[in-house]
Amino acid sequence: MSSKREYDLNDGTVVEQSKPKLQRPPMYRVVLLNDDFTPMDFVIHILETFFGKNHEQATQIMLHVHTRGKGVCGIYSRDVAETKVTQVNDYSREYQHPLLCTLEEL
Ligand code: TYC
Numbered sequence: 001m002s003s004k005r006e007y008d009l010n011d012g013t014v015v016e017q018s019k020p021k022l023q024r025p026p027m028y029r030v031v032l033l034n035d036d037f038t039p040m041d042f043v044i045h046i047l048e049t050f051f052g053k054n055h056e057q058a059t060q061i062m063l064h065v066h067t068r069g070k071g072v073c074g075i076y077s078r079d080v081a082e083t084k085v086t087q088v089n090d091y092s093r094e095y096q097h098p099l100l101c102t103l104e105e106l
Contacts, residue, residue: 025077025078026078026105026106027075027076027077027105027106028075028076028077028078028081028082028103028104028105028106029072029074029075029081029103029104029105029106030051030072030073030074030075030076030081030084030085030101030102030103031070031071031072031073031101031102031103031104032046032047032061032065032070032071032073032088032099032100032101033065033069033070033099033100033101033102034065034066034068034069034070035098035099035100037097037098038092038097038098038099039097040062040066042092042095042097042099043058043062043065043066043099044058044059044062045058046088046091046092046099046101047061047062047073050073050084050087050088050091051073051074051084052074053073061073073101075106081103082103084101085101085102085103088101089101
């Protein structure tokens with residue numbers, strides 16, 4: 001008996017093809033965390049500058065983080081997500097704000 005992936009070499013030897021085992025690369029949520037000190041306008045500026053949000057979207061995300069504790073800025077490949085996290089945290093520190101940005105695997 002030989003299935004789609006099996007080939008009989010006619011001497012009883014059965015060769016089985018391995019199944020293709022491709023996986024999509026994991027994606028990551030870039031998340032902002034709330035704190036009591038970073039000004040709301042600064043968070044909105046971050047969302048506009050680093051995440052391409054318009055003013056209305058940025059305001060909504062900022063308010064979501066402010067009331068719920070954290071919120072998603074965007075979903076990216078690992079490389080892009082890590083770069084955004086580093087850029088946002090470096091930029092916040094440059095302006096002496098404690099704002100924290102982090103990533104979560106989906
Ligand atoms: N909670 C901050 C304030 O009241 C605003 C804020 C929003 C800070 C979102 C961080 O990720 C944040 N000024």
